[in-house]
Amino acid sequence: xxxxxxxxxxxxxxxxxxxxxxxxxxxxxxxxxxxxxxxxxxxxxxxxxxxxxxxxxxxxxxxxxxxxxxxxxxxxxxxxxxxxxxxxxxxxxxxxxxxxxxxxxxxxxxxxxxxxxxxxxxxxxxxxxxxxxxxxxxxxxxxxxxxxxxxxxxxxxxxxxxxxxxxxxxxxxxxxxxxxxxxxxxxxxxxxxxxxxxxxxxxxxxxxxxxxxxxxxxxxxxxxxxxxxxxxxxxxxxxxxxxxxxxxxxxxxxxxxxxxxxxxxxxxxxxxxxxxxxxxxxxxxxxxxxxxxxxxxxxxxxxxxxxxxxxxxxxxxxxxxxxxxxxxxxxxxxxxxxxxxxxxxxxxxxxxxxxxxxxxxxxxxxxxxxxxxxxxxxxxxxxxxxxxxxxxxxxxxxxxxxxxxxxxxxxxxxxxxxxxxxxxxxxxxxxxxxxxxxxxxxxxxxxxxxxxxxxxxxxxxxxxxxxxxxxxxxxxxxxxxxxxxxxxxxxxxxxxxxxxxxxxxxxxxxxxxxxxxxxxxxxxxxxxxxxxxxxxxxxxxxxxxxxxxxxxxxxxxxxxxxxxxxxxxxxxxxxxxxxxxxxxxxxxxxxxxxxxxxxxxxxxxxxxxxxxxxxxxxxxxxxxxxxxxxxxxxxxxxxxxxxxxxxxxxxxxxxxxxxxxx
Numbered sequence: 001x002x003x004x005x006x007x008x009x010x011x012x013x014x015x016x017x018x019x020x021x022x023x024x025x026x027x028x029x030x031x032x033x034x035x036x037x038x039x040x041x042x043x044x045x046x047x048x049x050x051x052x053x054x055x056x057x058x059x060x061x062x063x064x065x066x067x068x069x070x071x072x073x074x075x076x077x078x079x080x081x082x083x084x085x086x087x088x089x090x091x092x093x094x095x096x097x098x099x100x101x102x103x104x105x106x107x108x109x110x111x112x113x114x115x116x117x118x119x120x121x122x123x124x125x126x127x128x129x130x131x132x133x134x135x136x137x138x139x140x141x142x143x144x145x146x147x148x149x150x151x152x153x154x155x156x157x158x159x160x161x162x163x164x165x166x167x168x169x170x171x172x173x174x175x176x177x178x179x180x181x182x183x184x185x186x187x188x189x190x191x192x193x194x195x196x197x198x199x200x201x202x203x204x205x206x207x208x209x210x211x212x213x214x215x216x217x218x219x220x221x222x223x224x225x226x227x228x229x230x231x232x233x234x235x236x237x238x239x240x241x242x243x244x245x246x247x248x249x250x251x252x253x254x255x256x257x258x259x260x261x262x263x264x265x266x267x268x269x270x271x272x273x274x275x276x277x278x279x280x281x282x283x284x285x286x287x288x289x290x291x292x293x294x295x296x297x298x299x300x301x302x303x304x305x306x307x308x309x310x311x312x313x314x315x316x317x318x319x320x321x322x323x324x325x326x327x328x329x330x331x332x333x334x335x336x337x338x339x340x341x342x343x344x345x346x347x348x349x350x351x352x353x354x355x356x357x358x359x360x361x362x363x364x365x366x367x368x369x370x371x372x373x374x375x376x377x378x379x380x381x382x383x384x385x386x387x388x389x390x391x392x393x394x395x396x397x398x399x400x401x402x403x404x405x406x407x408x409x410x411x412x413x414x415x416x417x418x419x420x421x422x423x424x425x426x427x428x429x430x431x432x433x434x435x436x437x438x439x440x441x442x443x444x445x446x447x448x449x450x451x452x453x454x455x456x457x458x459x460x461x462x463x464x465x466x467x468x469x470x471x472x473x474x475x476x477x478x479x480x481x482x483x484x485x486x487x488x489x490x491x492x493x494x495x496x497x498x499x500x501x502x503x504x505x506x507x508x509x510x511x512x513x514x515x516x517x518x519x520x521x522x523x524x525x526x527x528x529x530x531x532x533x534x535x536x537x538x539x540x541x542x543x544x545x546x547x548x549x550x551x552x553x554x555x556x557x558x559x560x561x562x563x564x565x566x567x568x569x570x571x572x573x574x575x576x577x578x579x580x581x582x583x584x585x586x587x588x589x590x591x592x593x594x595x596x597x598x599x600x601x602x603x604x605x606x607x608x609x610x611x612x613x614x615x616x617x618x619x620x621x622x623x624x625x626x627x628x629x630x631x632x633x634x635x636x637x638x639x640x641x642x643x644x645x646x647x648x649x650x651x652x653x654x655x656x657x658x659x660x661x662x
Contacts, residue, residue, distance in 0.1 A: 011055030270365035289342035386416030546604030614646035
């Protein structure tokens with residue numbers, strides 16, 4: 001029989017790191033709150049299933065991720081709770097511990113980051129801590145994989161010999177709890193899966209949902225009791241810490257973090273520093289990534305594709321089949337994989353910023369500006385996640401407590417330039433903006449942020465009027481980025497990109513080849529194909545934007561499947577993926593310029609990139625919007641409103657740019 005263990009803790013306490021160590025998984029880990037936004041499952045061994053729940057501060061849910069955690073903990077699906085606690089911040093973490101004990105489930109306390117205690121010259125009396133709390137305490141370092149076997153032993157022991165304990169309250173509070181519990185049991189009140197004692201405490205804490213079924217005290221009494229319970233918990237925690245935590249200093253040494261924050265979170269310098277940091281990110285992405293880009297590009301163009309075509313031809317394969325495989329499959333997929341180095345180095349740079357703790361500071365410094373448009377700084381966190389992929393970015397909005405803020409964040413998140421759009425930028429900046437490629441790409445990412453903020457302001461003033469969520473975020477200590485954590489992030493995101501190339505883009509490339517080689521009369525040249533007919537039909541829409549030829553129009557239409565498809569389709573349509581079909585490539589990305597130059601100039605090329613940045617997100621993102629908003633209406637709204645916004649902005653870019661620069 002398999003037992004289920006719930007892994008619970010405050011945001012940014014090391015839960016996902018521990019989950020990866022215990023299960024051998026490779027989930028993303030970050031040094032900021034909100035990394036885990038839904039429960040994840042993995043096996044410790046054949047008889048233990050571990051569930052990693054979203055980070056929460058208490059069992060009073062205000063957001064979607066907190067609801068997920070509470071619902072699971074109080075269900076019959078969990079046999080034991082592993083409460084992972086940041087050893088360097090006991091007071092805040094033990095508040096959740098007190099509530100977990102109240103669920104009536106067996107609890108094991110995993111005291112994490114003990115390596116940081118040693119560095120700070122502090123120590124904890126683990127045996128005394130266990131005695132005072134009443135549950136097993138296991139010191140660990142999830143990052144360094146210390147204390148893992150003793151923790152597994154305690155988990156198994158806790159399941160075999162479950163021990164239920166009560167959190168200590170003062171006599172006055174305990175009397176209220178017992179009285180309420182007796183009344184609940186006498187009247188046989190059942191609410192969700194709450195144990196009677198837990199339900200009584202929830203009532204005394206003035207839980208609004210619970211108060212709909214339990215009403216022994218009036219509102220004024222409940223407010224007073226709620227404050228007393230909170231104060232009582234913290235007083236007990238203070239006494240526990242006083243008897244178990246010892247340090248040469250009153251607090252752990254945060255002086256270095258404070259000095260860094262005095263500059264990075266400065267009200268005047270914080271945002272300019274962030275802008276400069278992002279510029280360096282793109283400079284790094286291109287200066288290093290392009291070294292490998294040309295190598296891969298030449299490998300596909302000069303070796304793989306000619307080799308495949310020659311081999312198939314020598315085997316007597318039909319000419320159309322040779323063309324489909326060589327130019328359609330290898331040309332399309334190869335064109336996308338060519339840009340993998342740039343994407344990998346972008347992911348590396350962002351992962352380092354996240355793991356260092358800097359991104360939490362960015363949310364903090366942007367709070368002042370976002371508050372003016374009706375959002376909190378916490379809404380920026382899903383936006384940053386969206387730089388990797390809009391899908392987890394939209395899911396990360398679950399950490400927002402305000403439903404209004406959450407809906408707005410979902411609707412504007414796809415304006416964040418995901419990794420799938422980067423190949424389009426790399427292609428065009430190398431063809432048209434070679435001397436300023438980092439600056440031009442940087443401007444696109446910044447434009448995406450600006451448009452997202454403007455649209456959020458419009459939504460807040462029109463269809464989503466309401467109060468703004470109060471911004472509260474824990475600023476984690478600065479840490480040297482972990483090579484393992486960075487690797488895991490980059491591996492997951494890079495793997496997803498390659499999997500797209502091997503699935504969605506492969507299928508799209510084959511379909512597009514047929515569309516471009518079939519017409520009303522059968523096999524035909526590209527100009528008379530069904531693809532050309534479709535492209536010519538929709539091209540008037542894009543003509544005022546500067547790229548009204550059928551090839552560019554068709555590429556954009558198919559890009560709704562996945563943004564990477566824009567490049568693979570352009571490679572097929574223009575012959576850019578095959579040295580046989582297009583000698584202009586010459587094994588170098590710069591060789592795209594002669595081919596694309598017939599359809600674009602610098603202004604229209606930039607307008608094209610702006611349109612790709614802003615227009616309708618991919619179908620996978622639209623599906624997540626539908627799921628998170630629980631409405632097809634909002635999915636269709638997302639699909640069409642972004643297209644309109646993209647058209648307007650690209651139109652302005654092209655028309656104004658043509659006046660100024662052409």
